[in-house]
Amino acid sequence: MKVTIKELTKKFGDFTAVDHVSAEFDDGKLIALLGPSGCGKTTMLNMLSGILPSTEGKIFFDDEDVTDLSADKRGVGLVFQNYALYPHMTVLENVCFPLRIRGVPKKERIEKAMKFINLVHIEDYLDRKPAELSGGQQQRVAITRALIKKPKLLLLDEPLSNLDAKLRVEMREEIRRIQKESGVTTIFVTHDQEEASSISDSIMLLKRGVQQQFGTVDDLCDNPVNLFTADFLGTPTINQVHGTWSEKGFVADGQTEIISFNVNIPTGTRLIYASRAEALKLNQDKQFEAEILEKYKVGKDTLVRLKYGNGSLRAYTEDKTIQIGDIVGVGMKDFGVFLFEAESGKRLL
Amino acid sequence: MSLQKRKKSIDADVKITYKTYLKPLLYLLPFIISISIFTIYPFFNAFVISLKENYKALSGSFTGFGFGNYEYVLTNETFILALKNTITYVLWVVPISTALSLLVAVLLNRRTKLQAFFQTAYFLPLVTSAIAIGLVWRWLFNFDYGLINFVLSRLGADAINWLNNPSYAKIALIVYGIWSMMPFTIILLLAGLQNINKQYLIAAQVDGSRPTQTFAYITVPLLAPTIGLTMIVNMITAFKVFNELFALFNGKPGPAYSLYTVIYFMYEQFYVKYRLGTAAASAIALFFIVMILTLIQLYMQRKWKNY
Ligand SMILES: Nc1ncnc2c1ncn2[C@@H]1O[C@H](COP(=O)(O)OP(=O)(O)OP(=O)(O)O)[C@@H](O)[C@H]1O
Ligand SMILES: [Mg+2]
Numbered sequence: 001m002k003v004t005i006k007e008l009t010k011k012f013g014d015f016t017a018v019d020h021v022s023a024e025f026d027d028g029k030l031i032a033l034l035g036p037s038g039c040g041k042t043t044m045l046n047m048l049s050g051i052l053p054s055t056e057g058k059i060f061f062d063d064e065d066v067t068d069l070s071a072d073k074r075g076v077g078l079v080f081q082n083y084a085l086y087p088h089m090t091v092l093e094n095v096c097f098p099l100r101i102r103g104v105p106k107k108e109r110i111e112k113a114m115k116f117i118n119l120v121h122i123e124d125y126l127d128r129k130p131a132e133l134s135g136g137q138q139q140r141v142a143i144t145r146a147l148i149k150k151p152k153l154l155l156l157d158e159p160l161s162n163l164d165a166k167l168r169v170e171m172r173e174e175i176r177r178i179q180k181e182s183g184v185t186t187i188f189v190t191h192d193q194e195e196a197s198s199i200s201d202s203i204m205l206l207k208r209g210v211q212q213q214f215g216t217v218d219d220l221c222d223n224p225v226n227l228f229t230a231d232f233l234g235t236p237t238i239n240q241v242h243g244t245w246s247e248k249g250f251v252a253d254g255q256t257e258i259i260s261f262n263v264n265i266p267t268g269t270r271l272i273y274a275s276r277a278e279a280l281k282l283n284q285d286k287q288f289e290a291e292i293l294e295k296y297k298v299g300k301d302t303l304v305r306l307k308y309g310n311g312s313l314r315a316y317t318e319d320k321t322i323q324i325g326d327i328v329g330v331g332m333k334d335f336g337v338f339l340f341e342a343e344s345g346k347r348l349l
Numbered sequence: 350m351s352l353q354k355r356k357k358s359i360d361a362d363v364k365i366t367y368k369t370y371l372k373p374l375l376y377l378l379p380f381i382i383s384i385s386i387f388t389i390y391p392f393f394n395a396f397v398i399s400l401k402e403n404y405k406a407l408s409g410s411f412t413g414f415g416f417g418n419y420e421y422v423l424t425n426e427t428f429i430l431a432l433k434n435t436i437t438y439v440l441w442v443v444p445i446s447t448a449l450s451l452l453v454a455v456l457l458n459r460r461t462k463l464q465a466f467f468q469t470a471y472f473l474p475l476v477t478s479a480i481a482i483g484l485v486w487r488w489l490f491n492f493d494y495g496l497i498n499f500v501l502s503r504l505g506a507d508a509i510n511w512l513n514n515p516s517y518a519k520i521a522l523i524v525y526g527i528w529s530m531m532p533f534t535i536i537l538l539l540a541g542l543q544n545i546n547k548q549y550l551i552a553a554q555v556d557g558s559r560p561t562q563t564f565a566y567i568t569v570p571l572l573a574p575t576i577g578l579t580m581i582v583n584m585i586t587a588f589k590v591f592n593e594l595f596a597l598f599n600g601k602p603g604p605a606y607s608l609y610t611v612i613y614f615m616y617e618q619f620y621v622k623y624r625l626g627t628a629a630a631s632a633i634a635l636f637f638i639v640m641i642l643t644l645i646q647l648y649m650q651r652k653w654k655n656y
Contacts, residue, residue: 049555071554084552088570098556101566149557 001062001152001185002027003048008057010043010209017043019209020057030179030186032196034232035206041189042081044206045155048187050074061152077146077154077184081161083138085130091141092117092126098149116144119178135162136171143175147182154179154186160195172199193233197221205229221276222335227345230274230338236303238274239313242342245269250339252309257288261339263349270342277303279336280315282322286329292322306330399629406625418630428631431609432638437519438610439587442526447580449527450534451572455564457535458542475532483596486525487512490597512598515607522608525593530586534579541575542568577650581643588639591616611635 003025010018018040025031033041046052048059050071059067066074085094092113093100099109117123120140130138139159146154156175160168176199179186190196196203197217205212205220205228213220213229224230230238243252249260250273259273282304290306290313297303304322306313308330315330322328339349398404399418401411422428457467489496490511498508511521545568553563569576591612594602602609602617609617611631619628 051551051555071551072557072559074555075557076555078552078555080548080552082548084546084548086549086552086567088573097553097558097566101553101556101558101562145556 003153003185003187004058004060005048006058006060008044008047008059009055010040010047010052011055017209018047018054018206021204021206021209021211022057023204023211023214025185025187027185028183029201030176030188030199032200032203033187033189033206034193034196034203035191035212036232037191038208039206040209041191041206042157043209045078045157045187045189048153049076049078049155051078075149075152077149077151079139079142079146079154079156079159081157081159083130083142083159085138085141085145087130090127090129091122091133094130094141095144095148098145102149113144113148116148119147119181120144120174136167139163139171140174143178147178147184151184154182154184156186156188158189158191160190168195175199194235197233203233205232224338224347226347227272227274227340230340230347234276236277236314238276239280239311239315241273241309241311241313243271243273243309245271252288252311255288255309259287261349263339265339265348269348271348272340272342272345274338274340275313275332276336277314277316279333280313281331281333282315282317282319282328283331284329285331287332288330289327290330292324292326292328295322295324395629395632398625399633401626404626406623411626418626419634421627422630422634425627427609428611428614430607431611431614434519434608435588435590435610435612438523438526438590439584441523442530442587442590443580443583445523446527446530446534446583447576450531450538450579451569451576453531454535454538454542455568457539464539472532472536479529479592480596482529483525483593486521486528487597487599490521513604515604518598518603518608522590522594522597522603525597526587526590529593530583534583537579537582538572538575541572544575545571573650577646581646581650584642584646585639588635 004023006022007020008018008022009016009020021044033044035041043052047054050066050069050073054067057067058065061074086097089097092110095113095117096109099112100106104112117126120143122137122140122144125133125137125141130141133141139162142159143156159175160171163171172195175188188196188200200217202214202216203220204214207228212232213225215223217233220229220233224233227240231240241252243250243255245251245265245267246258247267249258250271251258252273265271288308290308292304293307293312294305295302298316301316301318302320302322304315304317306315306328313330337349338347340347400414400416402413402415402417404411457464488494490498492498492508492510492513495511497511502508509517511517549567549571550563553567558566589612590610594608594610594613598604598608602613612635615628615631615635618624618631
């Protein structure tokens with residue numbers, strides 16, 4: 001099912017938690033809702049599920065306007081951050097609950113449940129109470145409970161945040177697998193950009209309730225619309241150096257050399273030069289010089305930290321002879337290098 | 350933490366001597382003294398008195414120990430009537446007051462703004478003298494001027510002689526009993542309801558559950574421990590019904606002495622007939638009946654409450 005939101009807004013008193021967000025989530029896709037804590041991710045999910053009424057805007061499931069439809073009639077599956085499994089019911093009863101309230105006979109609902117239960121491998125705990133399960137097991141029960149009513153839309157609110165690093169990676173792959181197999185349109189909330197990048201078809205990035213960018217992972221990484229997006233995505237974090245535009249190019253604070261770019265910017269504009277670590281090359285096509293501050297081994301490459309201007313830059317190199325203290329020439333590849341207006345964060349290049 | 354300090358705390362953990370209990374005991378002393386004087390001593394004393402035959406309160410004389418008092422009480426027609434009345438009272442009052450209280454508590458739990466007001470309003474009967482309230486109920490049930498008969502006449506029904514007809518008098522007592530039991534129950538259930546994590550109710554709603562289904566499948570089971578507790582406390586209270594009876598029928602055990610309760614029987618043996626032995630025996634008999642029923646209820650609840 002395709003989900004469309006138009007100018008969706010939620011105000012709590014004077015505070016705007018979600019601010020005129022519009023987007024289309026295509027059928028069968030897994031969309032990550034990404035942003036720092038408090039940016040309105042849960043609020044958005046609650047509006048989609050019908051728990052929270054919106055202040056302004058519309059929500060469409062396919063062509064049907066569901067803005068005023070109550071939660072019990074939306075047919076949405078929701079996995080809460082803390083799972084919210086019913087503590088007095090066994091795993092099987094929890095999973096069957098959505099069918100039970102629809103009046104499905106006991107035998108039939110257990111039959112249906114078993115299909116999903118086999119999908120997520122919780123066969124061994126059917127008679128246990130939620131309190132007797134680990135976080136990962138609880139999560140799988142919660143997902144099963146959300147899936148069993150064949151939702152048209154599956155919403156997951158930071159479902160992995162309670163898990164340890166290893167289980168987290170396992171579970172996100174499992175969620176991806178279950179999502180692919182069931183083909184349900186899924187919105188996955190997270191504040192972890194790596195998690196979002198690894199699992200989703202596309203990412204919506206929010207900041208203080210305002211949509212920053214909505215697109216594929218590659219879109220957001222290679223073509224960020226502003227400094228916030230560039231800074232939020234990618235590992236390691238994008239390099240940033242403050243400076244000014246002189247007639248021909250960018251001059252970093254505390255440096256004299258001009259790094260030229262083919263773009264028109266008024267002279268004197270305060271800028272932030274940003275580049276991905278992968279976009280810099282050492283001792284090739286030199287555009288400026290920098291001093292090596294630190295170096296680390298990362299796989300078969302070496303990650304170095306360079307001092308430049310008032311900031312520092314990270315770059316990868318295969319050159320093993322480089323030593324701390326060396327002055328190296330730095331060149332740039334034709335991707336992953338951006339200029340942002342310092343004040344607004346707007347992208348200029 | 351410095352080494353010395355840590356050593357000290359380890360010592361405190363290890364050495365548990367009678368001195369360890371001295372300070373807490375000191376704090377508990379007022380409570381222990383008062384409960385000993387007013388609860389534990391009277392209980393054992395009543396037990397001893399119930400076994401003394403032909404006990405005379407003034408002289409303290411008695412003819413020997415035995416079960417004569419119990420024999421008298423358990424074969425006494427009035428006591429058996431009292432027991433029957435009391436059990437009928439308990440069986441009506443406890444479930445109905447619990448159910449009604451649950452209803453009110455759920456309604457109150459929704460309106461957060463009125464809640465503070467209602468919590469006070471429902472608490473009021475708890476701190477008001479039962480006798481004063483009894484007088485109000487007597488007026489409500491009055492044959493000629495009572496509000497209840499007034500409403501009945503407006504509805505086209507015949508006036509009922511609530512307080513003078515034995516079978517209606519029983520209903521009047523039960524109605525008053527239900528009413529007087531509700532405030533305490535409502536407050537406990539309301540506290541229980543507020544302790545239920547809202548997320549379960551929201552989760553149920555998203556699962557497609559209608560409000561009545563959520564109530565039946567989620568709220569009530571999660572409230573079961575509280576419901577069980579209130580039912581036990583209320584059952585014990587209901588077994589001791591006396592004030593309501595005394596106030597409603599002006600000190601008499603109902604019309605034509607038809608509404609004896611166990612405590613009224615005990616009161617009569619003690620204050621009117623000065624038969625301390627049988628009064629004590631009936632109190633101890635009631636104690637054992639209540640204890641057994643409480644144990645049964647606790648046992649059933651443990652099976653019922655299971656998370
Ligand atoms: N009921 C409410 N009343 C007032 N403000 C609220 C309410 N619910 C949320 N907010 C505010 O709205 C903003 C967005 O909250 P929300 O829970 O959607 O954040 P989030 O992105 O899910 O954060 P997190 O990653 O920490 O879960 C926050 O600043 C929060 O304080
Ligand atoms: Mg949240």
